[in-house]
Amino acid sequence: MKKAFLLSASLIFVMVAYTQMDLPPSGGNPRAMITEEVGITDITIKYSRPDVNKREGKIFGDGNRVPYGFKEQNFVTGKNDAPWRAGANEATTIAFEHDVKVEGKDIKAGTYALFMAMGADNVTLIFSRQSEAWGSFSYDPKDDVLRVDVKPIVLDKSVEWLKYEFVEHKENGCTIAMQWEKISVPFKVTVDVDNIVIASLRREMTSRKSFVPALELQAAQYCLNKNINLDEALAWSKNAIDGPGGQKTYITLRNLATAYEKLNRIPEADSSMNEALLIATANQYTAYGRQLIAQKRADKAMEVFKASQKRYGDIFGVNNGLMSGYSAAGDFKNALKYAEKAMAQTPNDAAKRTLEGQIAKLKDGKDIN
Secondary structure (H helix, E strand, O other): OHHHHHHHHHHHHHHHHHOOOOOOOHHHOOEEEEEEEEOOEEEEEEEEOOEOOOOOOOOEOOOOOEOOOOOEEEOOOOEEEEOEOOOOOOOOEEEEOOOEEEOOEEEOOEEEEEEEEOOOOOEEEEEEOOOOOOOOOOOOHHHEEEEEEEOOEEEEEEEEEEEEEEEEEEOOEEEEEEEEEEEEEEEEEEOOHHHHHHHHHHHHOOOHHHHOHHHHHHHHHHHHHHOOOHHHHHHHHHHHHHOOOOOOOHHHHHHHHHHHHHOOOHHHHHHHHHHHHOOOOHHHHHHHHHHHHHOOOHHHHHHHHHHHHHHHOOOHHHHHHHHHHHHHOOOHHHHHHHHHHHHHOOOOHHHHHHHHHHHHHHHOOOOOO
């Protein structure tokens, strides 16, 4: 009978553990989650937010709510040798969608408990496998995946409710800070964005997305804009034209020419652009001609501007291009002539203001390019 009672009690305990009601968090510590992308990598922090509650000056430090070092209660060892849970209630967790670096040290993609051993001049951040733990009461250093030391910062204004923020944002990384009372604990996360994106693009190019030319064009353009992975970008550029569903448009041909330019295959780039110009608008002629000027190919640019004039005649886009072409050649008299033609045809106030500045430069004998 006693065994049956114990078995029933155990079953009830298990059922309660797995069928908890949806209730507000204990202790009045609201749950929070913050996520940000670096490149295409999600970084997510889940935590609970204790408040200062009139304890300013009594939060951090020996004898206070969060003692320095490893002095929190540990139910496993029976000692006060655990770090702070860096929040309230459940363990604070941080998840990285891809492999990253924290303060320059590698950590694999995954979800980790984030613990902190606080100090006046140094804080040890601990990334632990104990992501399902309640607080740090069962902390075991064997589960540590990474430890890094950072410097805390004293804030001018007290933060009542503990929070995590992405306080700095860069193309390949971010700085995350835990802030509570008058202490901020910032740490840097860096992400190998380009290689992660390229690996993702390669996977996607083996899926149905590889049959959508517009997506292959996007993949190629990412690499070309970054000046990376150029051979593969060239292959994707070709597929956007010649692959299943591919199309020869000004955009796809211009993109192919750019890929050849990046690889210093200029004759092939020019050949692609000659084909593209057959279907180009006057403004596209002008944009391409100006790119040629930037490449120090002013003679080729003038050929393009004159071809646009032959095709489209006396219109704003043509005259605007010829102004740039003659200016690049140092012929400011003719550049001014076409600038004034363009001014009479200007389509809007913004274009008018731009031309006014260019005309002033040309009158001073200065190149507008």
